[in-house]
Amino acid sequence: MRRHLLSAADLTREDATLVLDTAEELATVAARTTVGKLPTLRGRTVVNLFFEDSTRTRTSFELAAKRLSADVVNFSAKGSSVSKGETLKDTALTLEAMGSDAVVIRHSWSGAPVNLARYVKGSVVNAGDGTHEHPTQALLDAFTIRRRMGRIEGLKVTIVGDVLHSRVARSNVLLLSTLGAEVTLVAPPTLLPVGVHTWDAAVSYDLDAVLPESDVVMMLRVQRERMGPGGERTAYFPSSREYSLRYGLNVRRAAGLQDATIVMHPGPMNRGVEIAPEVADGPRSTIVEQVANGVTVRMAVLYLLLGGSEPAIGSAPEAGRG
């Protein structure tokens, strides 16, 4: 039995396609209902356990759960027992004792959701853990690509920027390659993780060489908050201006893209650093669609994990209860 969504690697091609197809139907149904809500998860409780700041992901999960009529409890680490020294395990067991069916967790520690999944009986959904994974972001990106381009199989997807600190990049490489896309990572060598050659993706340092062949260009945020004290001065790159010149998607570069190529960004954006405002707001940009699709895709994930007697997607539970 599969119960959690911890990594994009948990999803087979069939699982991922089921999520995308389900999201497609949910988008149709949810748009048509006069009440804006479906009764599917009535009586289920979803806990949003966010140990890291987030606007769009937490709100997106909350709306997704509410549109399926689940009860939602939002929990943020600030002002909770966590600040009194409670461990993740005790926090999780406390929440479960109160009757939660699923825990959506975001944590700055890579591996926190996997750890949590050992302790709780319900489903665990990884909403971003450190620099590790963010599977629902990858699913909503895949959904956005499929809606815009009509397919994923065979598309050339270029992921540009701070791959080192990006859980979005890792999850997208896993999921998009599962779905048959050819992924290329473009970044300065300092912003590529050790072992990137083992990923199912090509690697390039030259953005201008890769862009004209790309069907999809996904820009990543430069994650200064993860670059240690002094931010960019920790010398991942000389300056924001130089980064932007070499790896930013500016108007000139966007003009050289194929007509049908789309530009994506998981948000939040650093306008003027990795992406020019004109490109972010231009017709190629799917940035606002990605946010809207996020709610739909998370509805699909929650439905498939919680809608029945047992989940239809995701990973097997870890043995035992800690």
Next chain:
Amino acid sequence: MTAAPHVPPRPGTDPLPAGVRPVTGDLRAARPVLSSADVSRVVDRMAHELLEKTGGGADVVLLGIPTRGITLARRLASRIAAFEGLQLPTGSLDITLYRDDLRLKSPRALEATDVPVEGVDGKRVVLVDDVLFSGRTVRAALDALADLGRPRTVQLAVLVDRGHRELPIRADYVGKNIPTSLREAVHVRLTEDDGSDGVLLGPADLSRSADLSRTADLARGTEAGA
């Protein structure tokens, strides 16, 4: 459970375990109840009845319940078009998200919901399905429909009514009433979905009690009155 499955037992006498509501069965061991020609005649009659009862089909929207309900809705629409030259808006209504047994099974993949652009507000909606059995599918469809808008009236058309209702629901248009036992399964086959037309009645596959849980709470005591 000693009765041989090929002997059609009399309805109401089945000593089935509480809650067993088989819908699957062995197609090869089934015998035909309606032939291909019968199905055509039945659909033609239902189309005429629909026109008669709705004053010529004014404001009617046909909504099929996946999978074969959609096919039947399209057939009814095409027969009505042939008889009266009237193109009725036709769509589909997936009821998965509204089922009352969702929690008892693994989540199902969703089917298409495709409501005609005219919508359902103020329309005479006719729900179309292949087999009317417990009535729970129709209940879910009524809930789904209520979330889409406020039809003037809602009617139900089914190709086969096999009895064993668990809810106060009846059909307005019935192709064929087939009294069945709970040990039997009804197989509706339509060319578009199955390659040929026909309705067959055969032994239910009780080992595949996919619907065992469907009525687990309610079934106790209902078999005697079935």
